[in-house]
Amino acid sequence: MKNKERPEGLLRARSRMRQFLDSSDEALDARMADAQTQPAASDCPPVDVEYRRMIEEEMQEEQEVAARMKAWNERRGDRLGRGAYCALCVLACTAMIALFLLLVASLPEYGSADHPVNNEVSARYIESGLQETGAVNIVTGMILDYRAFDTLGESSVLFTAAMVVLLLLRLDADSQAYSPLARAIRQSPHSDTFYEPHHDVILQYTARILVPLVLLLGIYVVLNGHLSPGGGFSGGAIMGAALVIYVTAFGFDSIRRFFTYKTYQRVVLCALLTYAFSKCYSFYTGANGIHSVIPLGTPGAILSSGLILVLNICVGFIVTCTMYAFYALFRKGEL
Numbered sequence: 001m002k003n004k005e006r007p008e009g010l011l012r013a014r015s016r017m018r019q020f021l022d023s024s025d026e027a028l029d030a031r032m033a034d035a036q037t038q039p040a041a042s043d044c045p046p047v048d049v050e051y052r053r054m055i056e057e058e059m060q061e062e063q064e065v066a067a068r069m070k071a072w073n074e075r076r077g078d079r080l081g082r083g084a085y086c087a088l089c090v091l092a093c094t095a096m097i098a099l100f101l102l103l104v105a106s107l108p109e110y111g112s113a114d115h116p117v118n119n120e121v122s123a124r125y126i127e128s129g130l131q132e133t134g135a136v137n138i139v140t141g142m143i144l145d146y147r148a149f150d151t152l153g154e155s156s157v158l159f160t161a162a163m164v165v166l167l168l169l170r171l172d173a174d175s176q177a178y179s180p181l182a183r184a185i186r187q188s189p190h191s192d193t194f195y196e197p198h199h200d201v202i203l204q205y206t207a208r209i210l211v212p213l214v215l216l217l218g219i220y221v222v223l224n225g226h227l228s229p230g231g232g233f234s235g236g237a238i239m240g241a242a243l244v245i246y247v248t249a250f251g252f253d254s255i256r257r258f259f260t261y262k263t264y265q266r267v268v269l270c271a272l273l274t275y276a277f278s279k280c281y282s283f284y285t286g287a288n289g290i291h292s293v294i295p296l297g298t299p300g301a302i303l304s305s306g307l308i309l310v311l312n313i314c315v316g317f318i319v320t321c322t323m324y325a326f327y328a329l330f331r332k333g334e335l
């Protein structure tokens with residue numbers, strides 16, 4: 001059957017070619033012009049009516065917004081109305097400034113006995129802080145004992161901020177929505193892997209000296225927060241800076257050997273849960289007048305101040321992981 005159809009097809013093709021060549025130049029030009037102005041049906045897919053309607057609605061909405069903006073500018077262009085608006089703004093600001101000045105003038109003098117800051121709360125912190133918390137550093141005793149609930153909220157805010165940044169900036173290779181973008185960034189000549197300092201000998205040798213020292217300083221600040229100025233927030237910031245120095249010198253492939261996204265999740269989750277359970281125990285015993293089994297220890301010793309040392313360690317871990325997470329997400333889009 002195929003052998004019979006092939007000659008017939010060739011004959012039809014030859015006849016069409018002969019007819020095309022035998023046509024006049026004017027007819028040939030007209031057909032070529034028509035072919036150029038009228039594209040083939042296969043090249044012109046059917047127009048989506050819904051898509052066209054959506055585009056027309058958006059254009060109409062933009063025109064309406066532009067018309068309203070033009071009308072608003074014309075109304076606001078009146079000089080009299082503009083002058084009245086400015087005068088009212090100046091009057092309102094002057095009234096607020098005068099009110100604040102009167103309020104400040106009515107406050108008691110700084111250092112006087114009836115000043116709001118010199119109340120029984122601050123006196124309790126200063127006079128009984130060492131006996132009740134066991135912390136030589138009064139500020140740490142106030143933050144992690146008297147106001148530990150506020151500090152738990154601050155740590156939760158840090159964790160929430162890190163999660164929001166993670167949701168907004170993370171490039172998930174397994175997700176269908178973000179994998180093209182992640183692949184494009186990784187394959188781009190200006191991607192982060194292009195600038196990885198694999199051969200920067202000076203930077204890497206300097207980092208080998210600095211990173212252990214900075215980590216030791218951060219650990220010292222965290223562990224001595226109840227004895228000297230420092231604590232979980234400042235020590236965690238120092239340790240987070242050490243991680244940033246390390247990843248800047250050796251790259252993300254090197255740091256993933258001991259710090260990954262799962263490591264971040266586990267460390268932060270364990271730190272927050274330990275903090276919450278520890279303070280729940282303190283709140284329960286303190287509110288019900290129950291004697292706590294956790295000793296305060298000897299003031300000035302490293303193992304003292306009850307749960308403050310544990311809470312400092314938890315806050316230090318949270319701040320460290322959050323700092324590194326922010327850096328990694330803003331730089332590379334992943335941990």
